[in-house]
Amino acid sequence: MFLYAYSQMLQKHAILRAMQRQAFIQGARDTIPLVLGAIPFGIVYGALAINSGLSGEAAFAMSALVYAGSAQFIAAGLVAEGVSIALIILTTFVVNLRHMLYAASVGPFLKHLPESWRATLAFFLTDETYAVSIIQFAKEDRSEHPEWYMAGSSAAMYINWQICTLIGIVAGQRFENAIELGLDFAMVVTFIGLVVPLIITRPMLASALSAAVSSILLNGLPNRAGLLIAALIGVAVGVIAEMLQKDSPSPIASEAQS
Amino acid sequence: MTATMEIVLIGGMALVTYLIRYPVMSLVGRVQLPERFIQALKYVPVAVLTAIIAPAMLLPQGRLDLSLTNASLLGGIAAIGIAALTKNLLITIVGGLLIFFLLQALLV
Numbered sequence: 001m002f003l004y005a006y007s008q009m010l011q012k013h014a015i016l017r018a019m020q021r022q023a024f025i026q027g028a029r030d031t032i033p034l035v036l037g038a039i040p041f042g043i044v045y046g047a048l049a050i051n052s053g054l055s056g057e058a059a060f061a062m063s064a065l066v067y068a069g070s071a072q073f074i075a076a077g078l079v080a081e082g083v084s085i086a087l088i089i090l091t092t093f094v095v096n097l098r099h100m101l102y103a104a105s106v107g108p109f110l111k112h113l114p115e116s117w118r119a120t121l122a123f124f125l126t127d128e129t130y131a132v133s134i135i136q137f138a139k140e141d142r143s144e145h146p147e148w149y150m151a152g153s154s155a156a157m158y159i160n161w162q163i164c165t166l167i168g169i170v171a172g173q174r175f176e177n178a179i180e181l182g183l184d185f186a187m188v189v190t191f192i193g194l195v196v197p198l199i200i201t202r203p204m205l206a207s208a209l210s211a212a213v214s215s216i217l218l219n220g221l222p223n224r225a226g227l228l229i230a231a232l233i234g235v236a237v238g239v240i241a242e243m244l245q246k247d248s249p250s251p252i253a254s255e256a257q258s
Numbered sequence: 259m260t261a262t263m264e265i266v267l268i269g270g271m272a273l274v275t276y277l278i279r280y281p282v283m284s285l286v287g288r289v290q291l292p293e294r295f296i297q298a299l300k301y302v303p304v305a306v307l308t309a310i311i312a313p314a315m316l317l318p319q320g321r322l323d324l325s326l327t328n329a330s331l332l333g334g335i336a337a338i339g340i341a342a343l344t345k346n347l348l349i350t351i352v353g354g355l356l357i358f359f360l361l362q363a364l365l366v
Contacts, residue, residue: 040348058264065272070303075271077310085263089270095306098299099279100291107286115284122280185330188314189337189354191307196341196350198304211305212312216322219313227309234305239298 023145027152030136034128035160038069041190042161045072046168047175048187052080056169063165067158068126070194071095077187083227091228102130109137109146117147124154203245207238327365333358 042063049059054076062072071092078088102125110118133150199205211234218226259267282291315334316322323331337354344350 037347040351044351053259055259055261055264058259058268061264061268062271065268066275068271068275070307071271071275074306074310075267079259079267085267085270088267089274091306092271093274093278094302096275096278097302099275100282101296101299103279103281103283104286104291107283110283111286118283119280122283123276125279125283185314185333185358186351186355188311188330188334189351189358190347191311192334192337192354193341193347193350195304195307195311196338197345204301204304207301208304208308211308215309215312216316219317219320227306227313230309231302231306234308235298235301238301238305239294242297 020145020148023148024152024155027132027136027149027154028156029152031128031132031153031156034132035156038128038157038160039164041069042164043168043171044186044190045069045076046165046170047172048073048168049076049079049165050169050172052076054079056173059169060162060165063161066092067123067161068092068096068099069161073187073190078227080187087225087228091231094228094231099125099130102127102134105134106130106137106150109133110150113147121147121150121154124150124158126154126157128157129153201242203238203241206241207234210234210237329358329361329365332361 045063046059049062049072050056054062059076062075066072066075074095075088075092078091083091103122106121106125107118110121129150132153133146136149137146195208199208211230214230214233215226218230220226221229311334315331316324316328318328318330326332333354336357337350340353341350
């Protein structure tokens, strides 16, 4: 009698484990396209970081411990510019603020789990894992084991990011002198490739243009403080432009509405 | 940068990043982020990155350089064109760098 109950319990446990494993694998598999997209990014980051004046250990530790692609890029760029540590950390905070939105968005799906799950998955919450997970969670009424799905996606992204960073560090060390000339510019074209596709509305364009003009005018400020002020001006202009657009719809907006 | 400075830098970056990601995930349902704040967050990446790009293109040596011998400016404009047309990060990086090095070779 006892043995029967015990074997039933084991069987249930085995089924549960199999479902968890399946969710984990599916999460990893669904993330593969984004993993591939991150490969050049990770390699360029490693090479940039090593040429910005960071040691190899620091360049890798940033990927392993901070684990936030665009913030790492910007930090490497700021290190190269000689910006103060406090200002780099502040910039990291501002750049990563969008993750708060992601956390608020996936949070309800993880509400029923032990705190340790949220504490762990929060560390691995990147643009990619968020995008893949929230699409999956929205698809099903009641997603089975969302925590294991996110864990699978996180594992795929994280391992890939570390490997690519290492490749970039090695490549950067080997070709240090050869690419030093173009490295500043490599950062510029990388950022251009990231920003331009985001500028799809007029407020977004207003935000970018005002940030550009302010950053030029404020360039002389110590510790490159002008960068942060220019970014804040850009954000403010974007928000104001969006408010104005809502108040009096532009021709484009009214066409879209009709 | 000294080893100590690197530890402070990376420790600080890791801490602020985790403190952005974790508390909201844990508190969700109990707190509501203000709408204006969410609206402002959309503009952060564009504004920050543009504020880095513009001086790198227009002030490559720390001084305003609008001349046709400024490879960063011309290469940057080319990269913006490529990015707008293809919307592809890798093509933009490779294309922009090729044009930049070509310009540098021609201008020197």
